[in-house]
Amino acid sequence: MTAYDDLMVHARDTEALAQVAGRLGWDQETMMPRGAAEQRGEESAAMEGVLHARRTDPRIGDWLAQAAATDDVGAANLREIRRSYERSRKVPGKLAAEIARVTSVAQGVWAQARADEDVAAFLPTLARVVALRQEEGAALASGGDVYDALLDDYEPEAKAAELSDMFGALRPRLVALREAILAGPQPEPLSGCFDEAAQLALSRELAAAFGYDMSRGRIDKAVHPFCSGSGNDVRVTTRTDAADPFNCLYSTIHEVGHASYEQNVSPDYLLTPIGRGVSMGVHESQSRIYENQLARSPEFAGWLMGRMHDRFGDIGITKPEEFARAVNRVSNGYIRTESDEVQYNLHVLMRFDLERALISGDLAVADLEAAWNDRFAADFGFAVDRPSNGCLQDVHWSVGLMGYFPTYSLGNVYAGCLYQALRAARPGLDAELARGDLGGATGWLREKVQRHGALRGPRETIEAACGFAPSEAPLLDYLEAKFGALYDL
Amino acid sequence: MTAYDDLMVHARDTEALAQVAGRLGWDQETMMPRGAAEQRGEESAAMEGVLHARRTDPRIGDWLAQAAATDDVGAANLREIRRSYERSRKVPGKLAAEIARVTSVAQGVWAQARADEDVAAFLPTLARVVALRQEEGAALASGGDVYDALLDDYEPEAKAAELSDMFGALRPRLVALREAILAGPQPEPLSGCFDEAAQLALSRELAAAFGYDMSRGRIDKAVHPFCSGSGNDVRVTTRTDAADPFNCLYSTIHEVGHASYEQNVSPDYLLTPIGRGVSMGVHESQSRIYENQLARSPEFAGWLMGRMHDRFGDIGITKPEEFARAVNRVSNGYIRTESDEVQYNLHVLMRFDLERALISGDLAVADLEAAWNDRFAADFGFAVDRPSNGCLQDVHWSVGLMGYFPTYSLGNVYAGCLYQALRAARPGLDAELARGDLGGATGWLREKVQRHGALRGPRETIEAACGFAPSEAPLLDYLEAKFGALYDL
Numbered sequence: 001m002t003a004y005d006d007l008m009v010h011a012r013d014t015e016a017l018a019q020v021a022g023r024l025g026w027d028q029e030t031m032m033p034r035g036a037a038e039q040r041g042e043e044s045a046a047m048e049g050v051l052h053a054r055r056t057d058p059r060i061g062d063w064l065a066q067a068a069a070t071d072d073v074g075a076a077n078l079r080e081i082r083r084s085y086e087r088s089r090k091v092p093g094k095l096a097a098e099i100a101r102v103t104s105v106a107q108g109v110w111a112q113a114r115a116d117e118d119v120a121a122f123l124p125t126l127a128r129v130v131a132l133r134q135e136e137g138a139a140l141a142s143g144g145d146v147y148d149a150l151l152d153d154y155e156p157e158a159k160a161a162e163l164s165d166m167f168g169a170l171r172p173r174l175v176a177l178r179e180a181i182l183a184g185p186q187p188e189p190l191s192g193c194f195d196e197a198a199q200l201a202l203s204r205e206l207a208a209a210f211g212y213d214m215s216r217g218r219i220d221k222a223v224h225p226f227c228s229g230s231g232n233d234v235r236v237t238t239r240t241d242a243a244d245p246f247n248c249l250y251s252t253i254h255e256v257g258h259a260s261y262e263q264n265v266s267p268d269y270l271l272t273p274i275g276r277g278v279s280m281g282v283h284e285s286q287s288r289i290y291e292n293q294l295a296r297s298p299e300f301a302g303w304l305m306g307r308m309h310d311r312f313g314d315i316g317i318t319k320p321e322e323f324a325r326a327v328n329r330v331s332n333g334y335i336r337t338e339s340d341e342v343q344y345n346l347h348v349l350m351r352f353d354l355e356r357a358l359i360s361g362d363l364a365v366a367d368l369e370a371a372w373n374d375r376f377a378a379d380f381g382f383a384v385d386r387p388s389n390g391c392l393q394d395v396h397w398s399v400g401l402m403g404y405f406p407t408y409s410l411g412n413v414y415a416g417c418l419y420q421a422l423r424a425a426r427p428g429l430d431a432e433l434a435r436g437d438l439g440g441a442t443g444w445l446r447e448k449v450q451r452h453g454a455l456r457g458p459r460e461t462i463e464a465a466c467g468f469a470p471s472e473a474p475l476l477d478y479l480e481a482k483f484g485a486l487y488d489l
Numbered sequence: 490m491t492a493y494d495d496l497m498v499h500a501r502d503t504e505a506l507a508q509v510a511g512r513l514g515w516d517q518e519t520m521m522p523r524g525a526a527e528q529r530g531e532e533s534a535a536m537e538g539v540l541h542a543r544r545t546d547p548r549i550g551d552w553l554a555q556a557a558a559t560d561d562v563g564a565a566n567l568r569e570i571r572r573s574y575e576r577s578r579k580v581p582g583k584l585a586a587e588i589a590r591v592t593s594v595a596q597g598v599w600a601q602a603r604a605d606e607d608v609a610a611f612l613p614t615l616a617r618v619v620a621l622r623q624e625e626g627a628a629l630a631s632g633g634d635v636y637d638a639l640l641d642d643y644e645p646e647a648k649a650a651e652l653s654d655m656f657g658a659l660r661p662r663l664v665a666l667r668e669a670i671l672a673g674p675q676p677e678p679l680s681g682c683f684d685e686a687a688q689l690a691l692s693r694e695l696a697a698a699f700g701y702d703m704s705r706g707r708i709d710k711a712v713h714p715f716c717s718g719s720g721n722d723v724r725v726t727t728r729t730d731a732a733d734p735f736n737c738l739y740s741t742i743h744e745v746g747h748a749s750y751e752q753n754v755s756p757d758y759l760l761t762p763i764g765r766g767v768s769m770g771v772h773e774s775q776s777r778i779y780e781n782q783l784a785r786s787p788e789f790a791g792w793l794m795g796r797m798h799d800r801f802g803d804i805g806i807t808k809p810e811e812f813a814r815a816v817n818r819v820s821n822g823y824i825r826t827e828s829d830e831v832q833y834n835l836h837v838l839m840r841f842d843l844e845r846a847l848i849s850g851d852l853a854v855a856d857l858e859a860a861w862n863d864r865f866a867a868d869f870g871f872a873v874d875r876p877s878n879g880c881l882q883d884v885h886w887s888v889g890l891m892g893y894f895p896t897y898s899l900g901n902v903y904a905g906c907l908y909q910a911l912r913a914a915r916p917g918l919d920a921e922l923a924r925g926d927l928g929g930a931t932g933w934l935r936e937k938v939q940r941h942g943a944l945r946g947p948r949e950t951i952e953a954a955c956g957f958a959p960s961e962a963p964l965l966d967y968l969e970a971k972f973g974a975l976y977d978l
Contacts, residue, residue: 016535019528020513027512031520035705036722039508042760046505050539216524233525271531 003066004074008272010063011081014054015271019229021047026228026235030220041104052096055088073274076455080273083156090139099132103400110398119369119387122398127365129400130358137359147359150403154280155410157457160356163406166413166472167349173476174346175379180489181342182332182381187325191316194245198311202245203238203252205307210290211442212236212256213263225251227258227287230276234262245312246327249304250291257290258283264446265453279458280404284411285418286445292341292412293419293478294441298324298486299433307436325486332382334389342479343380345412350375351394351405359402414462416475418445421466492555493563497761499552500570503543504760508719510536515717515724519709530593541585544577562763565944569762572645579628588621592889599887608858608876611887616854618889619847626848636848639892643769644899646946649845652895655902656838659961664868666969667831669978671821671870676814680805683734687800691734692727692741694796699779700931701725701745702752714740716747716776719765723751734801735816738793739780746779747772749931753939768947769893773900774907775934781830781901782908782967783930787813787975788922796925814975821871823878831968832869834901839864840883840894848891903951905964907934910955 001009024047028040064082069075106125113122137146147160204219217229222237229235236255241247261277269275277283294300302320304327309315317323330340336347354371357363363371372391373384384390396404422444423429432440448465455461462470483489490498513536517529553571558564595614602611626635636649693708706718711726718724725744730736750766758764766772783789791809793816798804806812819829825836843860846852852860861880862873873879885893911933912918921929937954944950951959972978 012531013535013538016532017539020509020532020536023516023532024509024512027516031707033703033705033707033722033724035702039721039759042501043505043509043512046502047509049502050506213524214522216522218520218522232528233522235522270528 002068003063004068004070004078007060007063007067007081008077010054010057010060011077011273012271014051015273015275017047017051017054019231019233019271021051022228022230023233026237029222029224029226030237045100048100052088052093055084060085061089073269073455076274077272080454084273087140087153090142091136092139095132095136095139099136099400102128102132103398106398106400107395110392110395114388114392117387117392119392122392123365123368126368126397129397130365130402133400133402134359134361147356147403150359151406152403154404155407155458156279157459158279158281158406158410160352160406163352163410164356167345167352167406167409170345170409170413170472170476171349171379173480174342177480177483177489178330178342178346179381181330181483181487184487184489186331187329188317188322189329190245190326192312192314194242194312196240196242199240199245199248200238202307202311203248206249206295206304207236207252207256209436210253210256210260210295210438211264211446212259216263217259219252225255227255227262230262231265231267231270232263234259245308250295250327253295254287254291257287260290260442260446261286261450264450266451269453269455274454276453278452278454278456278461280407281410281414282449282458282461284408285414285462286449288412289415289418289422289445290442293415293422294433294438296327296341297430297433298482299430300436300438301327302434303436321486328483328486330483330487332380334376334384335393342483345409346379348405348409350379351396352409355397355402355405413472413475414470416472416478417462417466417468417470418449419478420474421448421468491557492552493557493559493567496549496552496556496570497566499543499546499549500566500762501760503540504762504764506536506540506543508722508760510540511717511719512722518711518713518715519726534589537589541577541582544573549574550578562758562944565763566761569943573762576629576642579631580625581628584621584625584628588625588889591617591621592887595887595889596884599881599884603877603881606876606881608881611881612854612857615857615886618886619854619891622889622891623848623850636845636892639848640895641892643893644896644947645768646948647768647770647895647899649841649895652841652899653845655961656834656841656895656898659834659898659902659965660838660868662965662969663831663835666972666978667819667835668870670819670831670972670976673976673978675820676818677806677811678818679734679815681801681803683731683801685729685731688729688734688737689727691796691800692737695738695784695793696725696741696745698925699742699745699749699784699927700935701748705752706748708741714744716744716751719751720754720756720759721752723748734797739784739816742784743776743780746776749779749935750775750939753935754942755940758942758944763943765942767941767943767945767950769896770899770903771938771947771950773897774903774951775938777901778904778907778911778934779931782904782911783922783927785816785830786919786922787971788919789925790816791923792925810975817972817975819972819976821869823865823873824882831972834898835868837894837898839868840885841898844886844891844894847886902961902964903959905961905967906951906955906957906959907938908967909963910937910957 024044032040060081064078064085067078069078106129109125110122113119133150134146137149140149145160151158151160207219208214216232217234217236220235220237221239223239225238227234227236236252236259238248238252238255261283265275298321301324305317305320305323317326328341330342333339336344339347354363354368354375358365358368369387369391376384376390422441425444426440429441449461452461456464459470513533521529549570553567553574556567558567595618598614599611602608622639623635626638629638634649640647640649696708697703705721706723706725709724709726710728712728714727716723716725725741725748727737727741727744750772754764790813794806794809794812806815817830819831822828825833828836843852843857847854847857858876858880865873865879911930914933915929918930938950941950945953948959
């Protein structure tokens with residue numbers, strides 16, 4: 001056995017155990033009886049302890065010192081193992097434990113504060129989380145940028161300054177597009193009876209159409225849609241809303257985008273460090289291109305309208321162009337997760353700027369609400385009415401996920417790039433989408449992105465797939481063209 | 490921290506991880522997509538590796554050498570930890586790995602041989618399993634009885650020679666009772682339409698009536714009913730048969746007996762070595778007394794008939810005494826798991842004698858089928874027609890579970906003892922059962938048996954609950970009285 005072999009044997013068991021921990025999380029959100037919550041906390045903590053011990057095992061350092069890669073797969077595995085090992089070793093155990101302890105309590109404090117519309121009740125806890133993450137970021141950054149060190153957990157190699165430039169170019173054109181759309185008439189909403197079983201049956205049909213392999217996955221209901229697992233056991237959840245079938249259908253398609261990435265990684269990489277999506281941003285590019293560029297295209301929407309007539313009967317809309325506007329409805333709203341394709345990134349961009357300022361210390365936790373409300377009014381044109389519609393709406397900061405938000409918008413930018421490349425590669429794409437045929441598009445994404453897992457870095461993955469360096473321009477061009485046509489701008 | 494504290498901290502994480510491994514098994518039988526089987530094998534093996542390393546951690550030996558208990562709870566925890574540690578250490582790692590490898594393949598070989606009715610195809614594999622378990626038993630026995638060493642895994646402190654005496658006293662009276670019943674007329678079977686949803690709804694109602702706490706559990710369908718987990722997350726499965734609703738209802742009640750034991754262990758013992766059922770025999774005593782002595786009593790059956798009329802309408806039977814015979818139907822059959830209360834132990838007793846002879850070497854694997862068929866004809870009065878109805882019917886031996894079978898009958902014997910003590914303690918029991926009120930009976934079992942977990946050894950647990958030394962006599966007296974009355978013997 002070479003040092004590389006030793007590393008890979010060790011890594012394989014670690015990956016397998018990480019899958020088990022992930023399945024436990026899935027169970028918690030879908031199957032676990034409510035009275036089991038406290039016991040589950042201990043079970044999950046024990047699993048995390050096992051994983052942490054494995055990831056910081058000092059033998060990894062010895063093996064890494066001796067291991068040599070013989071090909072690009074080996075080099076990528078070493079890169080991922082080194083990255084994980086060095087990050088785990090840089091954070092003192094006491095700090096990691098304190099972060100775990102504080103954030104597990106903080107989520108409850110946040111939920112209560114949100115229910116009570118009481119920002120002040122959350123601020124001391126948030127201040128503690130921010131301080132701990134600053135400390136962790138400093139330990140990881142070794143003198144470099146603290147926020148970058150946190151961001152790196154979700155988006156390896158990304159730099160906040162570069163993202164800031166990119167997002168700076170997005171923001172004014174998105175604000176302008178938003179204003180232009182909202183100055184015109186609103187599209188007709190759906191009407192009708194949307195039986196839950198029929199929603200779920202249609203969402204299964206859509207999942208299959210988008211290539212989700214149900215023999216290696218399953219769809220359950222959960223409060224928040226998510227995707228869990230890798231390789232041959234990749235599960236998604238969805239939710240239903242009797243008044244809004246799009247919630248179920250598009251949540252499912254979004255999660256199927258994530259799931260397809262995990263299911264379609266080369267079987268050669270199964271249970272290895274590169275056998276999964278390479279970053280949150282690239283992951284989000286898959287979920288978003290499935291959900292938006294493909295499933296919200298006017299062509300696919302026309303096909304979907306027919307399937308909805310079959311499933312639900314009268315839905316209040318019979319014209320394809322009206323239906324396309326309905327699935328691309330833009331309206332004023334406070335909530336990021338309920339937002340549309342145009343405004344979504346404006347929600348994310350403000351969180352990115354605010355959390356950077358929190359981590360750098362430029363923004364005091366005490367001033368967060370005011371900063372949030374100012375920025376919201378500037379970008380969205382109306383005032384936040386209450387904290388649950390404002391700075392208390394997202395769980396992320398309470399659980400310490402500073403550095404996560406920008407990956408959502410980066411994913412959208414990547415989806416824009418991939419869509420431009422896909423259209424160039426498949427001139428017949430619109431006709432395929434119009435007949436509900438996703439095979440060409442998902443096959444291209446599988447081949448260009450998904451099967452490679454974490455073989456290449458995130459940006460390199462997108463650049464190799466597209467054949468050009470990623471930028472925000474394709475996303476903006478796409479949004480302006482699509483919404484311009486839909487809304488006669 | 491004392492050495493005892495160190496041990497308990499270590500044990501608590503091990504127990505939590507064992508719960509995770511158990512949940513993974515539950516998932517495999519209920520939720521896992523079929524394409525995930527191979528990957529799941531790696532995940533489960535990684536978990537087993539973690540658990541094995543923890544259970545054989547040499548620090549346990551050091552702690553045990555220094556630890557002292559200050560009360561009976563401490564003494565019981567030390568007893569369980571010492572037992573687990575010494576057993577794990579006695580079996581060489583290579584042998585344990587070989588057993589895991591061989592039995593995981595053997596189950597598939599057995600399933601195929603059973604499907605093909607081909608005993609010869611299974612025998613080489615069975616011979617290998619027997620040889621490995623003989624080797625393991627010898628390592629564990631340290632010069633003592635090899636079969637006892639295997640039995641000890643499932644029923645601590647039990648001795649095969651003592652069980653053999655007990656079973657020897659059971660056998661002739663069970664054979665005689667069986668013959669007397671089958672000489673008379675057969676009871677009427679049910680007829681009607683037994684909608685699956687209604688079966689499942691009624692089985693939930695029964696689970697609740699027997700005290701199963703759904704806020705700390707759940708009921709799902711699976712091919713084989715089972716119970717999984719401990720403490721605040723104890724799940725059961727059931728199955729349905731459109732022609733035979735008793736299958737679903739009594740399987741559920743049986744598993745609820747197991748689940749109640751795990752749910753009702755004192756919360757003080759949660760995630761400690763004594764925080765679970767003490768042995769397979771005591772576990773089976775709970776499932777069997779729920780299923781048989783309580784739920785198949787003529788009194789409870791009368792109540793159940795009413796509930797079945799409410800749920801299913803016409804079921805072909807309207808008289809309580811006829812219904813009581815229907816739920817206590819005795820008929821010729823080959824299959825242990827489909828057997829009735831009278832004949833069930835005859836199935837088990839023959840397996841006990843045969844597997845003891847296999848392990849001692851008195852019976853060659855090549856002669857198993859003939860020995861099985863001879864014994865079956867002697868006890869049941871008719872010949873085995875094919876291997877899937879004979880020596881290939883059970884999975885147990887293929888996966889190496891020699892020593893497990895006798896715990897089924899020991900559980901029935903214990904259930905007989907507990908029932909005698911319960912009747913003495915609750916003179917109004919029959920009236921309670923007749924109105925579907927299980928609270929008194931299950932409350933007594935909870936108090937006397939379940940809440941103690943593994944505080945005491947198995948036999949001591951039963952003796953303390955009953956106030957007398959357990960023997961086969963109460964079970965036999967109960968069976969002869971009940972079936973004598975039902976069948977006018």
